[in-house]
Amino acid sequence: MNRHKHQLAVIEPSQIIFAGIMEAFRNAETATQLTGIDGLDKFIRLTDENNPFDMVIVNPAVLPNRIKEIRKIKRTYPKLVFVGISANLVDNELLSLYDEMFSIYDNIEHITQRCQKLMQEYSSDKQDDDNENLSEREVEVLKLLIKGMANKEIAELLGISFHTVASHRKNISIKTGIRSQSGLTIYAISKKIVSLEDFD
Amino acid sequence: MQYTQNIKIKREMKMLGLIEENQFLLLTLQHFGIDFAVGDKSVSQICSENGISEDLFLIVANLYNGYNPKETLSFSPEEIRQIITFLKNSHDYYRYDKYPEISSYIRQLQENHTGKTFLLLEKFFNEYFNEVMDHFTYEDKVAFPYFLELIDEDKDNSPSPYSAHEYLDHHTDIEIALGDLKSLLLKHINVNGDLAVRRKLLFSLFELEFDLHVHSLIEENILIPVGYNIEKSIE
Numbered sequence: 427m428n429r430h431k432h433q434l435a436v437i438e439p440s441q442i443i444f445a446g447i448m449e450a451f452r453n454a455e456t457a458t459q460l461t462g463i464d465g466l467d468k469f470i471r472l473t474d475e476n477n478p479f480d481m482v483i484v485n486p487a488v489l490p491n492r493i494k495e496i497r498k499i500k501r502t503y504p505k506l507v508f509v510g511i512s513a514n515l516v517d518n519e520l521l522s523l524y525d526e527m528f529s530i531y532d533n534i535e536h537i538t539q540r541c542q543k544l545m546q547e548y549s550s551d552k553q554d555d556d557n558e559n560l561s562e563r564e565v566e567v568l569k570l571l572i573k574g575m576a577n578k579e580i581a582e583l584l585g586i587s588f589h590t591v592a593s594h595r596k597n598i599s600i601k602t603g604i605r606s607q608s609g610l611t612i613y614a615i616s617k618k619i620v621s622l623e624d625f626d
Numbered sequence: 627m628q629y630t631q632n633i634k635i636k637r638e639m640k641m642l643g644l645i646e647e648n649q650f651l652l653l654t655l656q657h658f659g660i661d662f663a664v665g666d667k668s669v670s671q672i673c674s675e676n677g678i679s680e681d682l683f684l685i686v687a688n689l690y691n692g693y694n695p696k697e698t699l700s701f702s703p704e705e706i707r708q709i710i711t712f713l714k715n716s717h718d719y720y721r722y723d724k725y726p727e728i729s730s731y732i733r734q735l736q737e738n739h740t741g742k743t744f745l746l747l748e749k750f751f752n753e754y755f756n757e758v759m760d761h762f763t764y765e766d767k768v769a770f771p772y773f774l775e776l777i778d779e780d781k782d783n784s785p786s787p788y789s790a791h792e793y794l795d796h797h798t799d800i801e802i803a804l805g806d807l808k809s810l811l812l813k814h815i816n817v818n819g820d821l822a823v824r825r826k827l828l829f830s831l832f833e834l835e836f837d838l839h840v841h842s843l844i845e846e847n848i849l850i851p852v853g854y855n856i857e858k859s860i861e
Contacts, residue, residue, distance in 0.1 A: 612810055
């Protein structure tokens with residue numbers, strides 16, 4: 427396991443909410459290095475491969491019109507976790523950029539613990555090099571996906587939430603660069619994750 | 627896909643220099659029905675010789691060079707006819723040119739290598755492409771005649787069974803499929819040798835992807851707004 431301090435960036439235009447987030451993470455005694463960042467442009471400048479952030483908490487209000495740039499960052503840094511804490515309803519396109527969205531009414535402990543867990547999951551070292559760094563769980567989801575199962579069915583079968591399945595699915599596509607089910611099937615066969623006979 | 631931005635095309639520029647800078651402009655010429663032997667002629671000269679609207683040509687050629695029009699555009703009925711001919715010609719290029727070309731490369735790979743991977747790849751490509759073909763045929767047979775009818779001034783305003791709102795875009799499907807094919811070829815499938823065929827296949831995929839991208843931009847930025855505006859003016 428990776429024991430380094432997780433790097434957490436916070437982009438929040440409201441001073442009072444910003445102060446609240448910083449305070450919450452300081453009090454949570456998580457192994458987290460907090461950096462408050464003034465705007466998305468500065469975040470983009472500060473992010474580089476040698477010194478990547480593990481997570482960014484970014485207010486969805488600063489993202490409209492910047493969606494393309496966010497997608498690019500996400501492609502470049504697939505391990506970067508995008509988290510939002512929002513006071514408003516967020517439209518679906520914006521929401522799809524986020525790995526997790528909290529409400530400002532969520533319990534503080536819930537938010538900090540969940541963030542901590544997400545950072546651990548995303549930066550964990552239990553990766554299999556032959557599978558483009560797909561985690562064991564992602565391979566499991568992939569196998570079910572290419573059998574034609576819907577997210578909901580997969581969630582029920584594995585006993586995880588619909589949202590978690592969706593986020594695994596998104597990660598599979600980010601890591602492999604493949605979005606369609608047929609494409610993923612060919613991927614899985616050529617990587618010997620499944621064999622052709624499984625489809626007969 | 628990396629879209630590099632080239633210079634912004636102006637009417638007095640020489641076509642030859644522009645092609646040398648961005649070879650994809652050959653596709654612009656072809657879809658407009660303009661011959662490649664452009665000699666020493668300027669954009670203006672070429673347009674007037676071929677009966678193509680200069681303004682329209684500049685907008686489309688600049689899309690190929692990476693410039694999206696910022697202002698709202700308006701077009702004459704003749705220009706709309708020219709846009710539709712351009713889009714129809716693009717459909718023919720996808721149907722009769724790119725599709726057989728890409729298929730034949732995948733077929734060659736399949737013949738040269740044992741294992742089922744390329745067989746699956748071919749099936750995958752065919753499935754998506756046939757779906758997209760159906761959509762192109764629908765545009766040729768239903769959507770384009772509707773737009774032509776809209777701009778026809780003599781027509782009675784009887785309610786049409788169709789509307790620009792229904793002009794849905796299926797191109798994303800093929801864009802996803804092309805992206806997947808590229809990822810499979812560049813990241814995942816291990817084959818020995820056959821670099822020449824694989825390179826030709828990839829070049830072909832990149833070319834198709836680029837042209838489809840501009841195709842969608844033309845529909846979204848030109849054709850659909852034109853349809854909305856005319857429908858609004860009729861209401």
